[in-house]
Amino acid sequence: MSPRRDEIAEGLDRTRARIRAAAEAAGRSADDLTLIVVTKFHPVSDLVTLIELGVTDIGESRDQEAATKLAELREATSEQPTVHFVGQLQRNKAASVASYADVVHSVDRERLAAALEKGAVRAGRRLEVLLQVDLDERPDPHRGGLTPHEVSGLADRLHAYPSLMLRGVMAVAPLGADPDPAFARLREVAERVRRAHPEATIISAGMSDDLEAAISNGATHLRVGTAILGSRPSHR
Ligand SMILES: *Cc1c(COP(=O)(O)O)cnc(C)c1O
Numbered sequence: 659m660s661p662r663r664d665e666i667a668e669g670l671d672r673t674r675a676r677i678r679a680a681a682e683a684a685g686r687s688a689d690d691l692t693l694i695v696v697t698k699f700h701p702v703s704d705l706v707t708l709i710e711l712g713v714t715d716i717g718e719s720r721d722q723e724a725a726t727k728l729a730e731l732r733e734a735t736s737e738q739p740t741v742h743f744v745g746q747l748q749r750n751k752a753a754s755v756a757s758y759a760d761v762v763h764s765v766d767r768e769r770l771a772a773a774l775e776k777g778a779v780r781a782g783r784r785l786e787v788l789l790q791v792d793l794d795e796r797p798d799p800h801r802g803g804l805t806p807h808e809v810s811g812l813a814d815r816l817h818a819y820p821s822l823m824l825r826g827v828m829a830v831a832p833l834g835a836d837p838d839p840a841f842a843r844l845r846e847v848a849e850r851v852r853r854a855h856p857e858a859t860i861i862s863a864g865m866s867d868d869l870e871a872a873i874s875n876g877a878t879h880l881r882v883g884t885a886i887l888g889s890r891p892s893h894r
Pocket of ligand 1: 881882884
């Protein structure tokens, strides 16, 4: 066992224990929760290690980095993870993302949906998509995300894009605020969307610092980086 492998294995164990404890406290089953390990800025060798340690879902947030690493991963191992694109996405990167992502978490405008549809058709693939919600009390148009009252409108319009399957909602807790009421708002938005679109069952919420609050408010998919892989290399 290399030191890096030990470090990742310990981070995974600690995180899985936190998830189990939070699920138990919320009266939920940890089996209903999907852990997505966010690997941005970390090398492909870490992805290989994660897969060896049983991780099935990985997250990336920068297109070029993700495209390169996933091509390397296909060379390195035959076992391929489910790939989640979790970062803000520009329209000119949508076709590339549509060629390798299984789930895109950050759809927040119709023009982006149209670009993903085009890319998915070209790649002969279907994509699962989540609508990103801005949970800030004072939404910031530069940070991305729909306001809670915009979500249902875009959810209804997605049927115009047959290669995109609406699967739910995603959010990042507002910076410096209590994540609990924010994730409670997300759950209300998710329930509203699900009433009109029964297949939209995913609530993607919770990161290294707030996964307990997310689990107690109904999150189904957790996006965890630092708690498993340590601080991101270029940020050290
Ligand atoms: C980087 C990132 C994460 C993981 O954050 P950590 O704090 O390292 O756990 C989760 N979600 C998104 C959208 C990210 O960009």
